[in-house]
Amino acid sequence: xxxxxxxxxxxxxxxxxxxxxxxxxxxxxxxxxxxxxxxxxxxxxxxxxxxxxxxxxxxxxxxxxxxxxxxxxxxxxxxxxxxxxxxxxxxxxxxxxxxxxxxxxxxxxxxxxxxxxxxxxxxxxxxxxxxxxxxxxxxxxxxxxxxxxxxxxxxxxxxxxxxxxxxxxxxxxxxxxxxxxxxxxxxxxxx
Numbered sequence: 001x002x003x004x005x006x007x008x009x010x011x012x013x014x015x016x017x018x019x020x021x022x023x024x025x026x027x028x029x030x031x032x033x034x035x036x037x038x039x040x041x042x043x044x045x046x047x048x049x050x051x052x053x054x055x056x057x058x059x060x061x062x063x064x065x066x067x068x069x070x071x072x073x074x075x076x077x078x079x080x081x082x083x084x085x086x087x088x089x090x091x092x093x094x095x096x097x098x099x100x101x102x103x104x105x106x107x108x109x110x111x112x113x114x115x116x117x118x119x120x121x122x123x124x125x126x127x128x129x130x131x132x133x134x135x136x137x138x139x140x141x142x143x144x145x146x147x148x149x150x151x152x153x154x155x156x157x158x159x160x161x162x163x164x165x166x167x168x169x170x171x172x173x174x175x176x177x178x179x180x181x182x183x184x185x186x187x188x189x190x191x
Contacts, residue, residue, distance in 0.1 A: 051130060057158075064080065081101060086098055118141075121139050122137060136152070137152045148176075150171050150172055154168070
């Protein structure tokens with residue numbers, strides 16, 4: 001080795017070391033950023049997953065209740081309601097009101113007595129959220145004043161205990177009055 005070679009070797013080693021050290025720092029930053037992103041995305045997926053689980057649970061509860069409701073399975077329905085259950089029939093008729101469980105059962109008994117034959121309901125769609133779901137359905141029945149076909153939107157609210165606490169029913173109350181109560185509704189005549 002020549003006299004100047006030792007100094008060149010040391011300088012070269014330091015230069016290579018600084019490159020490796022610089023690359024190492026850069027690599028550490030990349031690894032740190034990657035791990036940070038991975039951890040953040042995992043926690044977001046977990047929150048999303050919990051929300052999705054809640055939505056799926058609400059959907060399952062509501063579909064079970066709806067199936068029991070359409071099938072007339074009172075025992076299943078009763079086992080799925082909260083103590084403060086409320087049913088609301090929206091509209092402008094005298095029967096459009098909010099009922100507790102017993103009032104709802106009485107109302108449904110009267111409703112069924114106005115029908116001829118079987119109750120037919122076709123499920124169309126469900127739109128669930130974390131504690132609420134809306135079911136769209138079409139009813140096809142025969143009333144005392146003829147064919148009764150109505151469209152329904154049923155809003156179910158599920159409480160934190162997994163019980164149905166609110167059921168709101170939206171339908172054409174005019175059609176209900178005409179076909180089930182035999183009321184002929186008409187506006188003022190223009191002459």
